[in-house]
Amino acid sequence: MRLACILAMIATPILAEGSYDVYDLVPEPAALQDYEPDILLNCLRNSGSRGSRQACIGVSSGACMRAEASNHAMAYTACTGAEWGDWDARLNSTYADLVHYQTYGDRDEMAVEKLREMQRAWITFRDAACEWDSVAWGGMLGVGAGPAVADCMMVLTAQQTLFLMERARMERERAERRIRERAAQ
């Protein structure tokens, strides 16, 4: 169902402001036969730093596109949309982890509030940036705004996920230190 929305976007450029809810467009990764989430997962596992993990953005959708070579724009949008959905799920779980570690032991309300404000502002920015991309690239590609929006959503979501992953790792180390210190007392 959601995948159908992504495919419909190819024929219908998104132009009306606020006419789409981006979360309605996140396709289920499993809905696309040639999308293999393990390629991305393994890339992330084998990369040691945030910098090298950046290079993982687009690996699963890239392989998917090569396998679905029949219709270029359609494969591009569907495969990229699938990887965006993949990252989106990862972003949600990473965000939950970060809140968990931030509040582990002694609750730092101020830090949690800063995190919430940041994530809210990021969502507004993501939507505005991808809507801008849809009009900036929509006319040029000749296939509507679908590929541009899917690419924008995937890349911005992936970058935010990698950033939060770093911070979650840092917060986990801090939480573990707090526990050790308390045990030593």
Add this chain to the structure above:
Amino acid sequence: MMRIWMMTSVATMVLLPQLAVAQDMPYDPAATQSCLAEMADTDMENTNVCVGRSAEQCADASTGGFSTRSMTACMSAEYGLFDEMLNVEYAKVRGLAADLDKQANGTSFDDVSMGDRLVQMQRAWIAYRDATCAFERRQFDGGTIGELVYIDCLTTLTADQAFRLQNSVLGL
């Protein structure tokens, strides 16, 4: 009229926050600039590896070396470089969007012009930048390290946005 007001206010917001830069700081933008020029020819997608090149050289040449203080001063200068670049790219894209709006002359699919969408994105970006860098500073508990983290955050996000605008010129 409304649009002119909105664009002017965004341009002003982009210039902020301004940060004090130490006088005796050996900052030279050449390393970052030549890296950007080289990447533009060979690897457009990874221009962000250039961000901080000149700041690193500056810290290395500073009397304070890689101390928090001299690194903060050097990174502030790097921020100035990318803030200027963002303003230049924004003005360029704004001009292109205004031309396209003029060409469309009421024939667009809805009432929202390209110029308005650009302003919306830039406003959302400013709010995102401020919220993100406030979060970053909080993560490192204020203090002098907090200041370095803050200016590093501003520089990275400003460079990303400058590259994003630079890239969207290709689509317009």
